[in-house]
Amino acid sequence: MLFEWPEIEGQPWEERLAEWFEGSGCDALVYAGGGHDPVRYAQVRLPVVTASAGKEVDYRRFEEWVEYYKANKVKAIHMGFLTMRRRSGQNWVQFERVPSEPRMPTGEAILRGFGIRDRRLSDEQLLGAKFQVAQGIQLRQVVEFRDQQWSSAPNLPMTQTSGFLRVHDLTPDVAEFVMKLDGRARLGELVESLVHEASAPRERVQAECLSLVRKLLEQDFLREVQ
Numbered sequence: 001m002l003f004e005w006p007e008i009e010g011q012p013w014e015e016r017l018a019e020w021f022e023g024s025g026c027d028a029l030v031y032a033g034g035g036h037d038p039v040r041y042a043q044v045r046l047p048v049v050t051a052s053a054g055k056e057v058d059y060r061r062f063e064e065w066v067e068y069y070k071a072n073k074v075k076a077i078h079m080g081f082l083t084m085r086r087r088s089g090q091n092w093v094q095f096e097r098v099p100s101e102p103r104m105p106t107g108e109a110i111l112r113g114f115g116i117r118d119r120r121l122s123d124e125q126l127l128g129a130k131f132q133v134a135q136g137i138q139l140r141q142v143v144e145f146r147d148q149q150w151s152s153a154p155n156l157p158m159t160q161t162s163g164f165l166r167v168h169d170l171t172p173d174v175a176e177f178v179m180k181l182d183g184r185a186r187l188g189e190l191v192e193s194l195v196h197e198a199s200a201p202r203e204r205v206q207a208e209c210l211s212l213v214r215k216l217l218e219q220d221f222l223r224e225v226q
Contacts, residue, residue, distance in 0.1 A: 002081045007035075009073040014095050021093050026084040028093045029113050031164070033101070035078035038069035083110050092117065096219075102164045109163035109220050116217050123210055127191065130225040131213060132183035136161040137221055139175060158221065166219050174212065183225040187213060 007013040013032075021028045036044060042065040052058055068074075080098070094117060102109075121129065138161060142153040155169040158178065170178060180190055191209045195202045216222045 001083075002079075004077055004079045006069075006072075006074045007076040007078060009075045013076075013078060017095070018093050021084070021091070024084065025088070025091065026086050027091050027114065027117075028082055028084045029110060030080060030082045030093065030095045031098045031102075032078055032080040032095060033098055035076050037076055038074050039066055041077045042066055042069070083114075085114055098164050099167060100165050103162055106163050112220055113218070126210055126213060127188035127206075128186055130183050130186050131181045131217075131222045132225055133178065133181055134160075134221055134223050139170075139179070160220065163220060166221070168216070168219065168221060177209070177212075178216070181213075181222060 005013065005017055008016060017030065042062055046058070046062055046065065050061060053061075094113075138159045140157045140159060142157070143150050144153055155171060156175045158168045158170055158175070160166050177190070177194060181187075187209070191206050194209065195205050198205050213222065217224070
């Protein structure tokens with residue numbers, strides 16, 4: 001479903017939106033795209049939903065919309081799309097900002113999103129599993145001309161070429177670790193190797209690797225190898 005929703009002053013939009021799904025018996029994945037401040041929204045939407053009735057009437061309608069938003073403390077109006085799935089048990093709602101319009105079709109990516117959240121792996125399960133980067137993922141090195149010379153950008157964007165077209169910026173060290181996720185070694189083995197190379201405590205290295213892998217799994221950059 002494509003939809004729009006208002007953000008009210010003093011209340012996070014995620015909190016207000018979560019109330020919509022209470023008691024629905026459904027899990028929900030909500031993908032938030034762009035948005036407008038109320039004045040800009042009225043300017044954009046009025047010509048779409050009403051036929052022009054002359055400058056005077058159009059301006060009065062515009063003023064009515066803006067006054068309505070002010071009276072109801074509307075801070076912004078967001079737009080996005082959502083998928084709901086009926087399921088018994090404790091339901092959940094997940095929010096994600098998507099930077100651009102997805103590349104269709106997205107059905108498989110959405111199904112994987114539900115699947116990853118259904119099967120939440122413990123630290124031990126993650127360390128014992130093998131992962132590989134998803135097909136079509138690109139790791140881009142950006143070289144920029146600045147101050148009369150060429151220099152490499154500090155981060156390497158990892159981008160999806162299908163589905164939600166997400167972008168995840170990686171430092172060179174983290175990118176090197178991600179490139180080792182090729183489905184051959186268990187995550188625990190890769191972490192162990194990194195601990196020997198890094199001048200940092202094991203607990204910190206392992207925690208950061210687990211956090212990274214969880215995030216990349218949820219965002220569909222990684223696949224678990226069975």
